[in-house]
Amino acid sequence: MDVQVQLLNIDCLGKPLRLEASLAGWQAVYWDNALVAQCPASADNQGQRSHQFQLQSGEQTLTITLKIDLNWQPFSLSYQLYAQDKLVTEGQRNQHDIEQQTPVVAPVKVSQLSLVGLASLGFKLLKSAKVIKVVLAGASIAAYSWLFSFQFALALIACLVFHEYGHIRAMKYFGMKTKGIYLIPFMGGLALSDEKINTRWQDVVISIMGPTFGLLMSLLSLVAYWITGNIFFAGLASFNALLNLFNLLPILPLDGGHILKSISFSMNSIVGLAACVIGAAIGVYISYSLGLALLGFLLLIGSVEIVFEWRSRHHSHLLPLDRYGQVFSAIWYLLTVGALIAIIWYFASSGDDILALPLKILSS
Template sequence: MHNDEDKLKDDYQLKPKKKSSKTIFSILITALLGLLNFSKLAVIGKLLFTLLKASKFAGTFISMGLTVVLYAQFYGWLFALGFVAVIFVHEMGHYLTSKQLGLDVSAPTFIPFLGAFIKMKTMPKSVREEAITAIGGPLAGAFITLVCIVLYILTNNHYWAGLAYLSAFLNLFNLLPFGSLDGGRISKAISPFIWVIGLVMALFLIWKLHAYILLIIVFFGIYEVFTMFQKKSETAQYLFVEPSFRLKIGFSYLLLISALAVLMIYSLDISKSFTDSLYR
């Protein structure tokens, strides 16, 4: 999933913000290492500081490292590394498709326990561009899910099957056709009325799975619908797409959902078989 932000126009204002961002990341990592007091984490901290100075992806590397460290305390290092890796691949899908369209976007930033996002410094000019940038994430997610399945077949290590299931589930969830989720951005190019189906699905998931995080998505999604109605003339121009593109993006959307569903069911069957064998 990627969040939209207005482009910063003043270079003088931009530089202090970057510096401030680095300072915040540094403080967070230093505090974390101090609290956990692990010698291995000190090495990770030094590595992250080196990456901070060397790459424009510094914020990505540091937020990834921080997220891995935090997840590892609850779920173990293997899960933390795999989970963060599949999210990174998903976000890079958004990043690369945005760059292909000539949009100015930031490198991915991770927020522990909430996910990751890329900042849009220039907005898509049409729903066509918005849909293409949106589908890039789950498309990359389907690819890494397939890679995990292949690694399971080659190694017979059930870790890869579990990671494949997790990746498929996360990407399918993101394809829910509503609001700021990737599916909401894609389905808008097919027909905005699909959001009605997405809203019903979101409310059902909130009730059935107690996925209360979706309340935030529902709130902002409803707000966006009202905004579109208030600016009908601008919205109509923004939402216009050629019928041929609508057909292509619709077919791609359904094909992607189907592929991820098949991969998720397959990896779930593997995981269940493995779990059942442990209790025989």
């Protein structure tokens, strides 16, 4: 059975009546967590439907009818609840309502064995201890000081924290409770929250706000370099841009992987997938044309990964992006990537070997 989205939760005869559905066409109605009506998967996954079932109220058996009119993109739901053909309640729901809800049945997340996943699990078990944050921050400073210098390590930590703070701000914007930022030596950082997201728009915004804040950090460093002429700010702007650019690569579990997956998986037609593939191919071509071999290779790998997972786009509890959300997310993503590359290119043209290192990494 498909993973379903909780679309409605209202009172019926003093107990909760819940409607769940999926893009694959499944619809199910639960009364007090007991299944009372359902529709199997079908190609017709939206429009008007009527669910009728019998409920016991005291010694009386009542015929209950739930009529709905569902539209997935853009999402809207209107409903009417009848008891014995008498209207009991009616209303409408939109994407904002889905974003703010707490599902009665929490979506089951399929765990994947990875170093990042294991690290995340370990930190979630220890996140209640604030001392862990201090220990990890100290370990990160020591690790980066060993690789670079103490001053640059502090600056790099500031960049990581600023990046993760972008994720935190996005989580708070959607009303999610956050558990703070955890720095991981040689791996970056994690912004943690106990709450689950309900829509792909939330996934896009939370994912892209980290690199967006990172871009802001590089721009501030660039301005500081113009004002002071201090090469330290130039290096900070360039290496921070490289750090955030790698986070935007379309490879899971990186931020870019979440963004591209949310955009791609919100497209229902093969035309949408074709557009995504063509866009990725153009990106690969441009990368190789500019001599950014590594960037082009990783972009290709990430795009292939998304294509192979596209068939499972309906097996998710996340409400898809509408057309406007898909276009806006793609433009936001491309502008952020372009700006980060421009900063790296700008400093590489200065003739300084250290400042040219980020571009050499992309060209490797």
